[in-house]
Amino acid sequence: MFSYPLVNVLGACLIITSMMVVLARTGRAAAFLYSFQSLMLVGVLASLGFVTGSTELFTWSATAFVTKVVLVPAILLFTLKKIGKDAQADLPPKLNPMKSVALVAVEVFVCFVAVSSIDLPTALEVKPTLAVSLAHFFIGLTCIVIQRSIFRQIFGYCLMENGSHVTLALLAPQAPELVEIGVATDAIFAVVILAVLVWRMAHYAHTLDADDLCELKG
Amino acid sequence: MDYSTILLILLGCPVLAALLIAVLPSKSTPRAAYEAIHVIALIAVAVAGLTLSVSAFMGNDIFAVGEWFHLDGLSALFLCLIAVIAPCTGIYSLPYVAHDVADGKLGPSQVKQYYAFFSLFVFSMILAVTSNNIIMMWVSVEATTLSTVFLVGVYRTKLALEAAWKYVIVCTAGVAFGLFGTLLIYANAADIMADPHQAVFWTAILPNAPFMDHSLTMIAFVFAAIGFGTKAGLFPMHTWLPDAHSEAPSPVSALLSGVLLKCAILIVLRFFILAAANVGDSFPQTVMMILGVLSVCYAAFEVYKQNDLKRKLAYSSCENIGLIAVCFGIGGPLGIIAGLVHCVAHGLTKALMFCLSGNVMMKYHTRDLSKISGLISVAPVTGVLFAAGCLALAGFPPFAMFVSEMFMILAGVAAQVWWAVVLVLIALVVVIMALVRMITGSALGRAPEDVKRGDVPVLALIPEVVLLVLVLVLGVALPGPLAGSIENATAIVLSYEDENLANDSLFEDALAALAVVEVPEGVFE
Amino acid sequence: MELILLSLGLSCVTGVFSLVTSKAHAASKTIACIGGMAAAVLSFSGGIGALFQTATYASWVGPMPFTNFTLLLNPLAGLLIAVIAALAFAAWLYGLSYFDEYYDKGIGIIGFFMNLFIASMNLVILADNAFWFLVFFELMSLTSYVLVIIDQTEKSLKGGFLYLIMAHIGFLMIALSFFTMASATGSLEFESFRTCAFAPGIATIAFVLAFFGFGAKAGMVPFHSWLPQAHPAAPSNVSALMSGGMIKIGIFGILKVCFDLLGVAGGEISWGVLVIVIGAVSSVLGVVYALGEHDLKSLLAYHSVENIGIILLGVGVGIYGWAADLPWLAAVGLLAGLYHLVNHAMFKGLLFLGAGSVLHATGTRNMEVLGGLARLMPVTAVCFLIGSLAISAIPPLNGFVSEWFTYQGLIGAAMDGDLVMRIVFAFAVVALAITGALAVTCFVKAFGVTFLARPRSDAAEKAHEVPAPMLIAMVMLTVTCVLLGIGAAFVAPSISSIAASILVAPAVPVAEGTTLISLDTVSVVSPLIMAVLMAVVIAICVLVRNAANRKAGIKSDPQTWACGYEFDLTMETLASTVGANVKNFMGPLYAIRYGVNRAGEAVSRLLGRTLNPEKRSTESAQHDPEGTLSRFDRDRVHGIAPAEKRAPALSNSVFSVVNDLGSWFGRMESGDFRTYIVYIVGALIFFLALIILVR
Amino acid sequence: MTIIVAILQAVLLVTLAPLFSGITRKIRAKMHSRKGTSIMQDYYDLAKLWRRCEVKEGGSGIISRLTPPIFLGSFILVAAGLPLVMQACPVPFLGDIITVLYLMALPRFMFALGSIDSAGSYTAIGGVRELLVGVLVEPSLILVLFVAAIAAGSTNLGIMANAVGTLQAYPFVAIVVAGVACAMACYIEMGKLPFDLAEAEQEIQEGPLAAYSGPSLAMIKLGVSVKQLVVASLFVAIFLPFGAATTAAPLDLLVGLVSFLFKLLIVMLIASVIENSVMRARYKYLGRYTWFVVGIASLSLVFLVIGI
Secondary structure: OOOOOHHHHHHHHHHHHHHHHHHOOOHHHHHHHHHHHHHHHHHHHHHHHHHHHOHHHHHHHHHHHHHHHHHHHHHHHHHHHHHOOOOOOOOOOOOOOOHEEEHHHHHHHHHHHHHOOOOOOOOOOOOOHHHHHHHHHHHHHHHHHOOOEHHHHHHHHHHHHHHHHHHHHHHHHOHHHHHHHHHHHHHHHHHHHHHHHHHHHHHHHHOOEEHHHHHHOO | OOOOHHHHHHHHHHHHHHHHHHHOOOOOOOOHHHHHHHHHHHHHHHHHHHHHHHHOOOOOOOOOOOOOOEHHHHHHHHHHHHHHHHHHHHHHHHHHHHHHHOOOOOOOOHHHHHHHHHHHHHHHHHHHHOOHHHHHHHHHHHHHHHHHHHHHHHOOOOOHHHHHHHHHHHHHHHHHHHHHHHHHHHHHHHHOOOOOHHHHHHHHHHHHHHHHHHHHHHHHHHHHHHHHHHOOOOOOOEEEEEEHHOOOOOOHHHHHHHHHHHHHHHHHHHHHHHHHHHHHHHHHHHHHHHHHHHHHHHHHHHHHOHHHHHHHHHHHHHHHHHHHHHHHHHHHHHHHHHHHHHHHHHHHHHHHHHHHHHHHHHHHHHOEHHHOHHHHHHHHHHHHHHHHHHHHHHHOOOHHHHHHHHHHHHHHHOOOHHHHHHHHHHHHHHHHHHHHHHHHHHHOOOOOOOOOOOOOHHHHHHHHHHHHHHHHHHHHOOOOHHHHHHHHHHHHHHHHHOOOOOOOOHHHHHHHHHHHHOOOOOOOO | OHHHHHHHHHHHHHHHHHOOOOOOHHHHHHHHHHHHHHHHHHHHHHHHHHHHOOOEEEEEOOOOOOOOOEEEEOOHHHHHHHHHHHHHHHHHHHHHHHHHHOOOOOOHHHHHHHHHHHHHHHHHHHEHHHHHHHHHHHHHHHHHHHHHHHOOHHHHHHHHHHHHHHHHHHHHHHHHHHHHHHHHOOOOOOHHOOOOOOOOHHHHHHHHHHHHHHHHHHHOOOOOOOHHHHHHHHHHOOOOHHHHHHHHHHHHHHHHHHHHHHOOOOHHHHHHHHHHHHHHHHHHHHHHHHHOOOEEHHHHHHHHHHHHHHHHHHHHHHHHHOOOOOOHHHHHHHHHHHHHHHHHHHHHHHHHHHHHHHHHHHHHHHHHHHHHHHHHHHHHHHHHHHHHHHHHOOOOHHHHHHHHHHHHHHHHHHOOOOOHHHHHHHHHHHHHHHHHHHHHHHHHHHHHHOOOOOOOOOHHHHOOOOHHHHHHHHHHHHHHHHHHHHHHHHHHHHHHHHHHHHHHOOOOOOOOEEEEEOOOOOEEEEHHHHHHHHHHHHHHHHHHHHHHHHOEEEEEEEOOOOOOOOOOOOOOHHHHHHHHHHHHHHHHHHHHHHHHHHHHHHHHHHHHOOOOOOHHHHHHOOHHHHHOOOOOHHHHOOOOOOOOOOOOHHHHHHHHHHHHHHHHHOOOOOOOHHHHHHHHHHHHHHHHHHHHHHO | HHHHHHHHHHHHHHHHHHHHHHHHHHHHHHOOOOOOOOOOOOHHHHHHHHHOOOEEOOOHHHHHHHHHHHHHHHHHHHHHOOOOEEOOOOHHHOOOOHHHHHHHHHHHHHHHHHHHHHHOOOHHHHHHHHHHHHHHHHHHHHHHHHHHHHHHOOOOOHHHHHEEEEOOOOOOHHHHHHHHHHHHHHHHHHHOOOOOOOOOOOOOOOHHHHHOHHHHHHHHHHHHHHHHHHHHHHHHHHHHHOOOOOOHHHHHHHHHHHHHHHHHHHHHHHHHHHHOOOOOOOOEHHHHHHHHHHHHHHHOOOOOOHHH
């Protein structure tokens, strides 16, 4: 049961959930979806732990559960509440859902092609997941690029973070816990800071529209 | 007290200071308390940093917490930069913040935030420089971004917040690529090393570097160069740089430009060393060269065009980082020496210039160069410093950047990369045009009527004078310890080369090598 | 050597003292001037001493770990140092009174930077190490830049800006040249260059780069544009120092690189041809553009371009003779070049001081509103007249001697030369002849319009003779000019021995008794005897005429006859009268400048339009604000330049192109950070593709 | 000995100058079918002026006073140095072509200054124009002399004269062409029609004299006549040295003197014939003519280079 195929299946779920995060209509929905998607991530980590027998990964999944499934969505929801009427947090994305899906598909494909050319003993079994993690990262980037609301761009950052987290777990299962904790706390701090920044933006500038943030130019 | 402890103290001081400041209640604590903590922490950083640097220059390799922290000649050079510039800008912050508070731009909580994050920022840079764990390196670079976001956005105007947002988004996105590069190196090393736990340590990877997979190492280097290059401000990843530098308070801009960019360059250099040890130096050199030449050429024209004082300086940073990249791209002992000297020279010069831009803003309340004129008659000391700083930045003797630029040209001519040399020189002329025009238009000329005569507080001038003196001293002489440290650092960078040139005087060896060694082929071969 | 080092130290100390005391204006000025004069005396004696000795070499472990601090004092360096010291002495002496006007502009700053400027010039000459040479070369530019912008007027700032940029471009070329050599020898010491036989290709690259680099400093065409803008802006005695002294460093550099550093590698005939052609073009264009100027100091500055051209002709003959292994030619060419170098330093220094006196007395440099000064300031007028005669190469003054040698060199070279060389030398001779004739015209204009006829403005009417220190300085230089002319037979052999030391060859005989001889062209001239004869003949004529006058009487009629019209001051000859006439015949040469400027403007416009289409539409609406002035007023303000159509200077076009490129690049940063992220991804993809390419 | 020859030459040219001027006036009158004045008329004029009171006009000062002596004196000096009666320079250090050319620049310089000094507008225009004529003639003159110098192997006029006189100057055609160009250049320099009308007030050469009077005017008028003779002699000396003495023997010198006067007379005659058969050209178009001369001079250079 706990073998590489499970890891790969969970990896595929990651892609789908992350796409849902990108496509979600409201910030609230996105936050819940993100929580769900992080759960998948925890699953991936845990199953990897079973597969490789590395105890570190269990610690990882535990921290990931606390930070990503619980803390981050909570922070984001809290931010959304704080923003309240200060500014419109839900803005339609620059790209319509159809095109976004197509774009994501292309990215996943490219990542698969790219990863398939890599031969690394550690990653031999989990190549699909490796590709997924890379694609996950790029989906996060896509989210930042296509969203107009900077609140939604935080999700983009979180997705990127998740993607690199998975990669870290795949490529460095034996890395010291401290490293992982560093990465995880970094992510938490980043989200907190982004959230505060978004709140301030709403509070002081009354806009969350990225198109309004083009005053500083070359 | 052994050096490892000092290293820990060095790391601990700013964190403690930041925590202490954060804990104090913002409403009731007088500003002086923050300032005292701030200054004490920075002085501790200066003392500890310089002590460590000096011992590292003597040839000590200092490790702490196992192998997690490591200070060698190379990182000591950058630590030295932090230890000098951070206190200078820190002390400069006092009058600057006081001025802004008096102007009503900053409230008490913002002041608290400013000092807390300032210490945190210093900490994260020290961490980036001293960490030996490559993943930790990434974490610390990310930490520098996070700790400076609120410094950039401290004014809470729309523009400042916009700049902060751009800064954090572009940098985290870029630096995330760096994580991929780091991970690839780690995975690669873990495969071949007996103890995979050791594969996170840079010092442990280096001896095994030649056995890593070539394609992966190249990919990893590209990721690292792009990722950490974003933080360093290389074209086309530099886009956050002018915005953040222009909107941040001047001391922060000074620290960002003077030190942070160099720290990022150090990280890139670490990966450069690994990649060069693995695939030979021509590929990483090509990458650095392309990034460098593009940065220099792009930024030079932007420097000329900009009409905003701090944006101009920011683009000039981009241009100088490009020059450093070109130096590493040229390679060879001379190129590396040139790059390292330029790191130091530019760090000091740019810190000076950003501090001076703070003076200008205190007097004129604008960054628009068309409204700034007659600085010398308005504030004589600032004006003279400003003119001297511009000349220093333009690479005139007797200032430090002249030496490194000469080295770069020499290295370029010796390596026969004429195309790069010519492009860079054209760009340099454009930059000089821009800077001399700035002297002509802003430092000199008729002062506007509505600006009050008189200089800024003495406390603001002292750090600037110190920086200018340093720039001047480095321009007329490379003192023994510094020269030695640069030799050490270069030797570390060149460790991938077979013949170890680091005997008595690397400088002379490097020069002499030009004549003996067959001139290397163009970087593309 | 010790004397010179002492003088350098003295200069620095004086400079610092002058800066420290800058609040007490008079004290600061006096310290600077007296100290400067003392330093000048020291370095002059040191320089003269070095002329007749073998080279002294000194090397210390410098503050830079990679290279020593090395100085070399050889006869050539001695000559340059002596020349600059002489000028510096005059300039400081002059400054004793002249700087009174600069009390409120920062006299301490002038004292400091002028001392440093002189010291750095001396150090450039002495430095025998590529790195330190470059350092001092840049310092020289920088210190003189400060002196140029000391007035802080818009014009001086603009001139200074252009100057610094051009100097820096030249500097970069020199750096490239030195580093090309250094990368072949592995050392930055000139001593190692000197002993290295470079491959011909490398030697040619190094020479050409150095030639253009130093040429930019010397102000030769096509790098001359800074000179007429920067020199006039500086205080007049600084202009004298810059025009008389600093630009000679460019010539010194060319000589040093060619004969000294590349000496072992040997020269190429083509180098000589390059130098001669550039020299010929510089001399003609320099004087032609000088004729178009109204500003007395700009006019003199353009004449520096001309004279640099003449010096280059001599040097070119020297290089040609050296490369073609014709020892007499090499020696006489260098002799001509060096002699003219010394001469030009003296008379150009004198003329700038004279212009300074005019400025001091009247407050303007515009010749159109001067006139009639000869009666009010007779000593200045006489000095200026002698300077004008000297620079016009009228025998028996010093300008004539050096040009005579230049002609002999060129004609002698043509005698030995082959088909192509003969045409080149014929071209050079014709250029030199035209230059000579135009120089006469130009100085008739400069002297006549400024000093003769009646004053054309209040300022000119109220002029007064300048104070004694200024007069003494001018008289000193005047006497030097005369002595260098009639005493040529005694000066030429020593300069010839310097030329011989440059060429490492025995000196050729150039003088016998009081006559100068030119061996190859079998010709002699004796300025001294000629002077005596002229004096006698002219004296006889004067006596005869005066005797007749005494017999018949002499009356004075205050009215000027104007063919029956009522006389008015605008009838007098203005600078523009001369200019308009010149333009009649030299039109095509002005058209070159106009054409080049116009082409530059067109290119920059085109580029601007294509790069930034929306920005340009507003600019076309601007029109020439001077269009409404009458022709006469326009001429009074601008000289004959408006008579040729004005186009914005080439430098402006360059700036505009740079700005447009900047804006175009800047469009990349649209302000939208989402595109920024796309750039990062793009860069990543680019480099990943590069990996695929490499593997 | 040669010094005496030099002095003799100078005195001779000065004394003969008004005579030649008178002769050309006579020829002009004849060609105009007028009776004309006596050929001695110039002497009378000078003598008359000599006795007149002098008026210092307008703003003129010392420069105006100095101009006539310097003008005349310089040409006397040039005259003394030319190889006129001998095929060698009587005073060698005055006989270099460069010296001669630059010595002739001094009077031009002073002449123009004098014209500006009197503050009149007409005088100054003349002075400036005179300078510019010099500028236009200079290139062709120097080119011709360059060719001759290379052909003769020296820049000394005596040696050049000797080389041409003994037919040793090598590219023969080049010398002949150069001679033609030189003749034309000298003709322009002499201030004759169509380029100038030397004895008409308000023309180029005499215009500047408007402010002069009395002995000064006499002296400068004499100077102008001497200048014409000197310029013509320069041509004669270099390109028509035939008959001049090769040794310093008195008989040879006598022959030389006679032949020189004869040649000079012929040259002046031809010049005045040409002068009276053309009309005045506009000053503005002077450049066209001089370009033509430069063309011929260049042709001689080409012949020299290819050795014909």
